[in-house]
Amino acid sequence: MPKSKRSKLVSLTKVSKKTREHKSALMIEIQNSAEKWRSCWLFEVGSMRNAHLKTVRKLWKDSARIFFGKGAVMAKALGTTPEEEHRLGLAKLATQIKGQVGLLFTNTEPQEVLEWFADFQQPDFARAGNTATRTVILPAGPVMRHHSDPPEPFPHNEDPQLRKLGLSTSMVKGVPTLNAPHKLCDKGKTLTSEQAQLLKLTGVKMVTFRVGLLSRWDTATGEVLQIEGGGLPAGDKGQDDEIDAEDPDAEMSE
Structure with missing residues (x-):
């Protein structure tokens, strides 16, 4: 009986060991x-x-x-x-x-x-493990991305990811929206992976x-x-x- 392809291990990275x-x-x-x-x-x-x-x-x-x-x-x-x-x-x-x-x-x-x-x-x-250089508070209202000028709201299909990362959002006219301000991080504290990801998604460089x-x-x-x-x-x-x-x-x- 041939081997199932499901059981085959495929390496996604290949790094050659440095030789003498x-x-x-x-x-x-x-x-x-x-x-x-x-x-x-x-x-x-x-x-x-x-x-x-x-x-x-x-x-x-x-x-x-x-x-x-x-x-x-x-x-x-x-x-x-x-x-x-x-x-x-x-x-x-x-x-x-x-x-x-x-x-x-x-x-x-x-x-x-x-x-x-x-x-x-x-x-x-910033990455997880970095120290926050300032306190970041996301205001109530549409969650905005600051990668562009002017900033633009997140699209509706990214709402599940924002929720998974800890934001309590609701859909208002198809836009992920915060009903209350959300403190994303505190100055001087170590960033978690969720906080670092949210900072990257919102466009905040630290x-x-x-x-x-x-x-x-x-x-x-x-x-x-x-x-x-x-x-x-x-x-x-x-x-x-x-x-x-x-x-x-x-x-x-x-």
């Missing part, structure tokens, strides 16, 4: 970058989103090389001791690679790099993708300079995307 050859190639790329560029910046990302990181890569495509991913591989490429460091002073940078951080190699003047990243911010939707510069290695002196006031506030480090496996500069965790 791939890691070795990545290490060589990092070391080549240390030979080519005048400085290397260590950075961290707040509210990691692959789309925004790709934007940074695109904007710096002709003037920098960016690596973001598995810290152990990047640190090993630089060398974690004075005896192993690929170039003078890189071990000081390698020992600072902890958590979700990246490397940016460039010839751009330090002040220009600092100013560019201080200015680059991309608002985005997190900001940004890059915090931590330190800079200078090829001329071999010194590693700590960035005064660098890094990101703890509140900016919410639930993040996983690293994009399709990015040639990304090194996924096993």
Whole structure:
């Protein structure tokens, strides 16, 4: 008797495990970058989103090389001791690679790099586990979507989803409507998955993708300079995307 198709398991995602050859190639790329560029910046990302990181890569495509991913591989490429460091002073940078951080190699003047990243911010939707940055109250009346200008009410076929997410709506002239104001979230409290989904549906963005510069290695002196006031506030480090496996500069965790 042939097997039932219902019992067949189909994998919806296929992620190839990184091989030793791939890691070795990545290490060589990092070391080549240390030979080519005048400085290397260590950075961290707040509210990691692959789309925004790709934007940074695109904007710096002709003037920098960016690596973001598995810290152990990047640190090993630089060398974690004075005896192993690929170039003078890189071990000081390698020992600072902890958590979700990246490397940016460039010839751009330090002040220009600092100013560019201080200015680059991309608002985005919060995820479950992020902290609400403000209290949001949906007023009584039609439930509105703020993705467009001016805002428009939700269509009737989305009323079941709004109810499932916790809104007490009723249909008024074919429009999902609140009979009383609904507090969607409180400032300073952790967002649930339902709250995060409602914020996204209504078009309320609560997190900001940004890059915090931590330190800079200078090829001329071999010194590693700590960035005064660098890094990101703890509140900016919410639930993040996983690293994009399709990015040639990304090194996924096993």
